[in-house]
Amino acid sequence: DAKTTQPNSMESNEEEPVHLPCNHSTISGTDYIHWYRQLPSQGPEYVIHGLTSNVNNRMASLAIAEDRKSSTLILHRATLRDAAVYYCILRDRNQGGKLIFGQGTELSVKP
Amino acid sequence: NAGVMQNPRHLVRRRGQEARLRCSPMKGHSHVYWYRQLPEEGLKFMVYLQKENIIDESGMPKERFSAEFPKEGPSILRIQQVVRGDSAAYFCASSLDRGNEQFFGPGTRLTVL
Numbered sequence: 001d002a003k004t005t006q007p008n009s010m011e012s013n014e015e016e017p018v019h020l021p022c023n024h025s026t027i028s029g030t031d032y033i034h035w036y037r038q039l040p041s042q043g044p045e046y047v048i049h050g051l052t053s054n055v056n057n058r059m060a061s062l063a064i065a066e067d068r069k070s071s072t073l074i075l076h077r078a079t080l081r082d083a084a085v086y087y088c089i090l091r092d093r094n095q096g097g098k099l100i101f102g103q104g105t106e107l108s109v110k111p
Numbered sequence: 112n113a114g115v116m117q118n119p120r121h122l123v124r125r126r127g128q129e130a131r132l133r134c135s136p137m138k139g140h141s142h143v144y145w146y147r148q149l150p151e152e153g154l155k156f157m158v159y160l161q162k163e164n165i166i167d168e169s170g171m172p173k174e175r176f177s178a179e180f181p182k183e184g185p186s187i188l189r190i191q192q193v194v195r196g197d198s199a200a201y202f203c204a205s206s207l208d209r210g211n212e213q214f215f216g217p218g219t220r221l222t223v224l
Contacts, residue, residue, distance in 0.1 A: 034212075043115075043202045043215030044154065087154075096210030097167055098144060101154040 004088045009106045012078045020073040020105055022088030027068050032091050035062065035073050036099070037084040044087070047073065051093070083109045113138070115205050115216035123222045130190040130197070132219045136205030143186045144204045144213060145178060154202065160186060161209075193223045
């Protein structure tokens with residue numbers, strides 16, 4: 001699986017938008033971009049995934065660069081409950097299976 | 112529809128004992144994954160099972176660790192002769208198919224004294 005690069009940590013203010021970047025310059029044409037998050041003392045939780053087009057769901061939006069070498073997870077209005085470690089993961093659509101977690105971005109949200 | 116269930120949530124063992132961790136996947140899910148998170152470290156894949164079969168065990172330590180997912184009942188991760196370095200949070204996840212999103216359980220926190 002190709003590698004991803006994320007900032008170690010980010011800070012946000014409550015009720016403001018948050019843009020979490022991810023670089024994946026060696027992404028292949030069959031890799032989906034997945035985002036998971038892990039709240040303190042909990043198991044990871046699926047957030048969103050996409051291939052080429054931008055994606056929206058009730059939790060977040062995923063903006064994918066035209067060349068697919070980077071993507072951004074967007075939380076439209078951060079809440080204190082969004083404080084977590086966010087993981088950007090590439091997953092080959094022909095293989096699936098295991099998730100390979102990197103270090104992720106630890107997001108803190110200030111009231 | 113209950114989520115992924117893991118038990119026990121906390122497990123304390125002395126060095127040399129056996130630890131058995133159980134995972135009940137979401138209803139209808141036949142794909143199960145085990146991950147380990149050592150203190151202050153990231154999540155590492157251990158093993159992927161699909162009903163009675165081990166599909167990928169590339170992350171499993173070669174000795175003392177084994178996993179199964181029988182036709183009936185939960186998936187079991189078994190650690191024999193535990194050592195202090197086995198102390199970690201063990202997470203189980205399940206999915207409908209191998210390419211689908213994975214749903215994680217709350218984890219079992221193993222402490223080896």
